Amino acid sequence: MRSNVVLSFRNSEGKPETDGAENSNGSRNGCDTHKSHYYAAIVFEGRNMGEIKYQLLDNQLRAEDFIRLKVATGFRNRPIDQVEKALHNNLFDVVAVCNEEVVGMGRLVGDGVMYWYLQEIIVLPEYQGKGIGTSIVNRLLEHIKQNTEHGTFASIGLTAAEGKDTFYERFGFDKSLGMTKYIEG
Numbered sequence: 030m031r032s033n034v035v036l037s038f039r040n041s042e043g044k045p046e047t048d049g050a051e052n053s054n055g056s057r058n059g060c061d062t063h064k065s066h067y068y069a070a071i072v073f074e075g076r077n078m079g080e081i082k083y084q085l086l087d088n089q090l091r092a093e094d095f096i097r098l099k100v101a102t103g104f105r106n107r108p109i110d111q112v113e114k115a116l117h118n119n120l121f122d123v124v125a126v127c128n129e130e131v132v133g134m135g136r137l138v139g140d141g142v143m144y145w146y147l148q149e150i151i152v153l154p155e156y157q158g159k160g161i162g163t164s165i166v167n168r169l170l171e172h173i174k175q176n177t178e179h180g181t182f183a184s185i186g187l188t189a190a191e192g193k194d195t196f197y198e199r200f201g202f203d204k205s206l207g208m209t210k211y212i213e214g
């Protein structure tokens with residue numbers, strides 16, 4: 030069972046909220062294809078006390094890593110040529126790298142202006158619960174906000190996997206009615 034959720038950047042008065050960032054780099058949909066300078070490190074407590082360090086890289090998702098992460102988290106395998114085409118059409122993507130291994134990913138698809146869609150927010154099971162998924166979603170939302178024209182707003186959608194609704198609610202997403210259809214070729 031999947032549920033659709035939607036978020037619009039709006040302030041408490043219901044007006045669109047933006048940071049005034051403009052796309053001045055001239056790249057497609059505001060995407061910079063160079064490695065990101067965005068890094069994250071998190072300390073987690075509990076049975077596995079210690080520090081996990083990871084790096085978030087912008088627009089570095091490779092088809093092989095996409096397939097590996099999807100299969101490792103129980104999703105269907107996809108042909109590499111289909112994945113390469115899909116990644117080529119990304120608006121933006123983020124990978125989380127720990128010890129030189131891609132352990133998480135997230136993509137943005139849509140029109141890159143009014144409608145954005147969070148897709149394939151995936152973290153390997155052994156790295157879940159350590160803040161990596163949160164960092165990925167925050168980076169994707171940051172990118173959207175930076176590329177939303179001042180005085181306008183963006184609608185952001187996603188389809189949450191069963192049981193993951195509460196994860197996305199922490200970012201301000203609300204459940205909404207939606208429909209999905211899958212077509213096999």
